[in-house]
Amino acid sequence: MSARDEILGRVRSALTQADRSPVAVPTTHRGRVHEGDLVELFVERVEDYRATVTRCADSEVAGTVSRLLPEGTSVVLAPGFEWSVPGAAVDSGLTAVQLDSVGAVVTGATVGIAETGTLVLTHGPGEGRRLLSLVPDVHVCVVRASQVVADVPAAIGVLDPRRPQTWISGPSATSDIELDRVEGVHGPRTLHVVIVD
Amino acid sequence: MTGTFVGMPAFPTAARAALADSQLRSNLAHATSTIRARRLAVVGELDGWEELRLAGAAIKDNTLLHLDEHLLALEASLTARGAVVHWARDADEACRIVAGIAKDHGADEVVKVKSMATQEIGLNEALAAEGIAAWETDLAELIVQLGDDLPSHILVPAIHRNRAEIRQIFLDKMAAVGRPAPADLTDEPARLAEAARLHLREKFLRARVAVSGANFAVAETGSLVVVESEGNGRMCLTLPDVLVSVVGIEKVVPTWADLDVFLQLLPRSSTGERMNPYTSIWSGVTPGDGPQEVHVVLLDHGRTRALADEVGRQALRCIRCSACLNVCPVYERTGGHAYGSVYPGPIGAILNPLLRGVGTDDQVDSLPYASSLCGACFEACPVRIDIPAVLVDLRAQVVDAHRGGVPRPEAAVMRSASWVLGTARRLGAAERASGLVGRVAGRLARRSSSSGRPLMSRLPGPGAGWSDARDLPAPPAESFRAWWKRTEGGHR
Numbered sequence: 122m123s124a125r126d127e128i129l130g131r132v133r134s135a136l137t138q139a140d141r142s143p144v145a146v147p148t149t150h151r152g153r154v155h156e157g158d159l160v161e162l163f164v165e166r167v168e169d170y171r172a173t174v175t176r177c178a179d180s181e182v183a184g185t186v187s188r189l190l191p192e193g194t195s196v197v198l199a200p201g202f203e204w205s206v207p208g209a210a211v212d213s214g215l216t217a218v219q220l221d222s223v224g225a226v227v228t229g230a231t232v233g234i235a236e237t238g239t240l241v242l243t244h245g246p247g248e249g250r251r252l253l254s255l256v257p258d259v260h261v262c263v264v265r266a267s268q269v270v271a272d273v274p275a276a277i278g279v280l281d282p283r284r285p286q287t288w289i290s291g292p293s294a295t296s297d298i299e300l301d302r303v304e305g306v307h308g309p310r311t312l313h314v315v316i317v318d
Numbered sequence: 319m320t321g322t323f324v325g326m327p328a329f330p331t332a333a334r335a336a337l338a339d340s341q342l343r344s345n346l347a348h349a350t351s352t353i354r355a356r357r358l359a360v361v362g363e364l365d366g367w368e369e370l371r372l373a374g375a376a377i378k379d380n381t382l383l384h385l386d387e388h389l390l391a392l393e394a395s396l397t398a399r400g401a402v403v404h405w406a407r408d409a410d411e412a413c414r415i416v417a418g419i420a421k422d423h424g425a426d427e428v429v430k431v432k433s434m435a436t437q438e439i440g441l442n443e444a445l446a447a448e449g450i451a452a453w454e455t456d457l458a459e460l461i462v463q464l465g466d467d468l469p470s471h472i473l474v475p476a477i478h479r480n481r482a483e484i485r486q487i488f489l490d491k492m493a494a495v496g497r498p499a500p501a502d503l504t505d506e507p508a509r510l511a512e513a514a515r516l517h518l519r520e521k522f523l524r525a526r527v528a529v530s531g532a533n534f535a536v537a538e539t540g541s542l543v544v545v546e547s548e549g550n551g552r553m554c555l556t557l558p559d560v561l562v563s564v565v566g567i568e569k570v571v572p573t574w575a576d577l578d579v580f581l582q583l584l585p586r587s588s589t590g591e592r593m594n595p596y597t598s599i600w601s602g603v604t605p606g607d608g609p610q611e612v613h614v615v616l617l618d619h620g621r622t623r624a625l626a627d628e629v630g631r632q633a634l635r636c637i638r639c640s641a642c643l644n645v646c647p648v649y650e651r652t653g654g655h656a657y658g659s660v661y662p663g664p665i666g667a668i669l670n671p672l673l674r675g676v677g678t679d680d681q682v683d684s685l686p687y688a689s690s691l692c693g694a695c696f697e698a699c700p701v702r703i704d705i706p707a708v709l710v711d712l713r714a715q716v717v718d719a720h721r722g723g724v725p726r727p728e729a730a731v732m733r734s735a736s737w738v739l740g741t742a743r744r745l746g747a748a749e750r751a752s753g754l755v756g757r758v759a760g761r762l763a764r765r766s767s768s769s770g771r772p773l774m775s776r777l778p779g780p781g782a783g784w785s786d787a788r789d790l791p792a793p794p795a796e797s798f799r800a801w802w803k804r805t806e807g808g809h810r
Contacts, residue, residue, distance in 0.1 A: 124405040125393075128567065128618045132386045135626035141383045146376040149369045150579065166592065217557050218523055237593035250607045251556040251598075255549065273593075274578035282539040282574040283399075285604045288581075288597035293549040296589055297458035297474055298481050298507040300349040306457060306511045307518065308549025308596060 151274045159235040160266045160316065166238025170291020171304050172312040176266075179317055183207060186227055186261055189313045194224035199253055201246030202229060204263065212249055217256055225259035226309075233269040233316075234276045238291070240264060240314065241276060243284040251285060260309035262289070265317045323468055326658030328684035333652040342478050342653050349477050350644045356590025357641060357698075364586065373579045375702040378635035381572055382625060388537045388570045389616065395540030399602025401612040406564075408619050413444035415615050416529060416562050420450050423560055425527040431544060431551045432456035433531025434472060434638050435564045435617055437660040441529065452529065453495075453521050455550035457514050464491040470654030470662060472640040473588055478653050481505040492517050518550065528554035528609070532565045533637065534580055535614075538573045541601040542614070545584055545594050555598050561609035566617050568625075568634040580637060583700035588639040620673030629711040630672040635701040636665055642695035642705060648688055657685060664695035668708040676712065677719025686712035749797035759792035767791060 122130075155162070164174045177185045182204040190196060196209035197220070206227055215223070229247035230240045240262050242248045254260050270276050280286060293308030304310065326332060336342060361367050381388050393403045406412035416436075420428055428445065430436065430452050442452040442463075454463045461476035462469050465487040469475030476484070488499040488510065497520055499513045530551070534543040542563055544551050555561060571580065585594040603612050624634055643649045643663030654662030658681050661669045667685040674682050686709045695705040720726055725733070738748045763772035772792040777785040796804075804810075 124407045124411060127407055128405050128616070128622065129386050129389065131618065131622035132389070132567075132625060135622050136383060136385070138628070139383060139631075143383075144376040144379045146380070147369045147373045149366055150373060150582070153365060169592075170595070221519070221523060234593075239593045244604075244607055251552070252608075255552050255556060273582050277575060277578040277581070282536065282541045282599070283601055285601070285607060286597075286599040287552065288593070288599075290591070290593040290595050292595070293547070294595045295457045295511055295548045296353075297456070297461070297476060297548075298484060298510055299345070300352045300474060300477070301507055303507040303511050305508065306515055306548035306550065307455075307522070307553055 151278075153272060153274075155236070155271045159271055160269050160318075163233050163235040163238060163269045164316065166235065167240075167291070167314050168238075170238055170294075170312075172238075172291050172314055174314045174316065176316045176318055182263060182315065182317060185315055186263070189261055189315070190225050190259065194259070195222075196225045196227060197223050197253065197257065199226070199228040199247055199249030201248075202227060202263075203247055212253055215253075217252055220252065220256035223257045225261060226253055226257040227261045227263065228254050230262050230264045230268065232276050232279060233264045234271075234273060235269050236272040239273075239276070240289045241280060242287045242289065243281065244287070245284065251287060254287065254289075255308055258309055259311045259313070260289075260292075261313045261315065263315040263317060269316075323655075323658050326655075326681055328681050329656055329658070329688040330684060332656035332658060333648075333688070336652040336656045339653075341480070343651060345478055345480050346650055346653050349474070350650045353590055353644045357587060357644070358590075360586045360590055360592055364582070370579060370583055371700055371702050374583050374637075374700055375632075375635060377571060377576050377579060378701055379632070381570060382568065382631060382634055385567065385570070385625065388572055389567055391537040391572075392535055392540065392570050393616075395536075395538065396602055396614055397540075399540045401540065401602040401614050404613060404615045406615050406617045406619070409439035410444075412439050412564055412615050412617050412619065413441050415613075416441060416564065417445055417448045417450060419560065419562050419613055420445065420527050421448065423527055425450065425560075427451040427453060427521075427525065428527045428529050428562075429453050429455055429521055429525040429554045429558065430459075431528070431530035431546070431554045432459050432475075433529070433564060434660060435531045435566050436529060437469065439564070439617065439619060441564070453518070453525075455518050455521070455554060456546070457511065457548060457550075460514055460518070461487060464488065464495070468655055469660055471643060472638050472661065472663070472665075473643075474640075478655070481507060481510065484510055488513050488517075496520060518553075522550075522553040522557055525554075525558045527560045527562070528558040530554060530561065530563045532563050532569055533584065534577060535565050535570045536572075536574055536577065536601075537570050539601055541574065541599050543577065543581075544598045545581075545588075546597075547589065547595045549596055552596055552598055555600065556608050558609055560611040560613070562613040562615065564615045564617055566619075567621050568636075584637055584639055587637075587641040587698070587700040620675075623675060624669075624672035627672055630668060630708050632703050633665070633668050633672050633705075633708060635703055636669065637701060639700055640665075641698040641700065642703075645694040645698045646689075647692060647694070648690060652688075657688065659685075664689060664705045664709075665703070668703075668705055668712060671712050671715070672708075676716045683716045683719070686716060746799065749800065752793040753795050753797060753800070756793035756795045760795065763792055765789070 458476040471477040532542040
């Protein structure tokens with residue numbers, strides 16, 4: 122018998138005596154009402170992770186991003202990123218080794234989650250392949266205020282599970298040494314978030 | 319190492335050694351109190367936490383009760399998304415599958431995302447036997463691996479090590495397996511994390527094959543979810559050409575929407591954060607992005623045995639957050655090694671016997687007793703596993719498994735108790751005898767309780783071990799029934 126059939130058989134025989142009637146699942150966690158300004162909550166929660174947050178108008182994105190990066194930093198842009206950044210090169214399929222010597226990467230995002238201060242990238246146009254926002258040590262992520270949703274259920278509701286996703290809440294961190302949180306291990310050690318109003 | 323560490327003594331023996339280690343106790347007390355405070359803060363600020371727990375438990379229960387259907391759905395959606403699905407009855411089969419994939423690609427090393435399932439099946443040791451080096455890339459796992467140590471916590475396997483010990487391990491061990499630690503390394507956590515970043519970066523950039531587990535597997539969409547902090551997970555899930563994920567069959571959730579419960583429950587319960595720094599979600603192969611060959615190994619290894627246990631089945635709801643460890647008064651004092659398994663603490667005390675069965679291994683049989691049944695674990699559990707209830711049921715199973723043959727001391731005691739309590743006449747005789755003991759003990763006792771009652775601090779004979787750490791009040795000189803008779807119910 123194949124392992125597959127044997128495991129499925131074991132599952133079925135384990136459940137022969139079980140009461141298999143469905144258990145009711147509460148859904149009150151969906152559609153919770155959030156009072157106050159969602160974007161302000163998002164800013165507060167992102168800053169809590171020791172990421173920086175800058176708000177600007179659509180026309181100011183290029184200047185804002187440039188000011189966040191130290192002069193002389195090599196910068197790569199996700200293909201399809203909707204703003205131009207002076208001196209930045211659009212990713213042309215750089216390898217991980219090549220990206221390791223790039224200073225910073227600039228991408229967009231699909232969703233911002235206010236309650237948890239989370240950015241979700243789905244790695245389509247403007248967001249780049251997954252390794253693009255991973256290997257360089259600085260990540261500048263630009264999100265529109267209109268992309269900010271209230272909470273995790275709201276985000277799950279709009280995200281497409283067929284897309285690969287990276288949920289980012291602050292810079293890379295670890296609590297593995299005495300459970301003290303330290304920012305900066307393998308992912309970008311600096312995260313700048315730019316919110317376009 | 320399959321399930322429990324080879325050669326570990328039963329819990330009471332191992333716990334005694336752990337309790338004598340004051341460094342360990344101080345490291346644990348510091349770490350668990352830190353994480354308890356963080357968890358309480360982020361759980362408290364979320365409205366409707368109890369409803370979320372109920373939802374998490376209900377989704378898992380509904381899934382487990384139709385696990386065969388959800389596994390078939392998961393297999394179908396993974397296959398449709400370009401992943402190759404394998405099934406493994408046990409640890410050996412799972413390890414053979416992973417080693418086979420690595421060898422097919424001529425790999426002599428793999429990079430690993432922290433994964434309880436691969437720990438449980440002893441994958442690193444199995445790969446080493448095939449000449450394949452498995453590099454742990456989670457910081458705590460790296461500390462354990464470099465220190466040739468055993469994990470002692472589900473979330474933070476090196477919780478028993480403090481910063482000074484970690485610095486020494488890095489200085490002593492990194493050079494032999496790759497980039498050495500900087501000579502001027504201090505014990506600042508930021509410097510230690512930096513040393514790990516530099517040491518592992520060359521391994522990430524070089525690796526062709528990665529091995530991961532998964533926190534959740536969505537049947538409807540074929541999506542696997544890995545929740546992490548450091549970015550080592552993202553590195554492993556993104557850079558190599560080939561990705562193998564070993565996933566316990568209980569990790570399946572039916573729908574994408576179900577994640578809106580678990581992605582709230584897990585980070586708040588686990589690291590005490592509103593959200594963990596990184597969560598990666600992938601559904602099979604994405605052309606042009608990440609590994610182009612994706613394997614998923616669905617692992618039984620005792621899970622169907624646990625599924626058949628009417629009371630213990632709920633343990634399969636576990637999302638490996640480790641909140642129960644951090645609140646457990648026993649774990650906080652003994653640490654994880656005393657449990658002799660990759661699953662320590664309250665959840666380990668039920669999961670190990672459920673996965674492996676009772677009655678064959680004294681170490682496993684000792685685990686359901688490694689608890690004071692205080693219930694803190696149940697209160698903390700984000701999927702409401704009633705751990706105390708399962709512990710009590712497993713204790714009964716352990717006793718049942720040892721019926722026949724030479725009776726254990728507690729079985730002999732229970733049998734005589736049952737004989738004595740069986741008739742009023744025998745009980746009366748026993749009370750007169752114990753009253754005599756009480757009068758003698760009252761005269762000999764050197765200590766008394768706060769209410770003035772004499773205490774027996776050392777029992778004779780087979781009771782000596784039990785009384786090592788406990789004081790027993792001396793039996794009263796007169797029993798309640800004798801008093802009632804003498805005073806006509808207190809009227810005389």
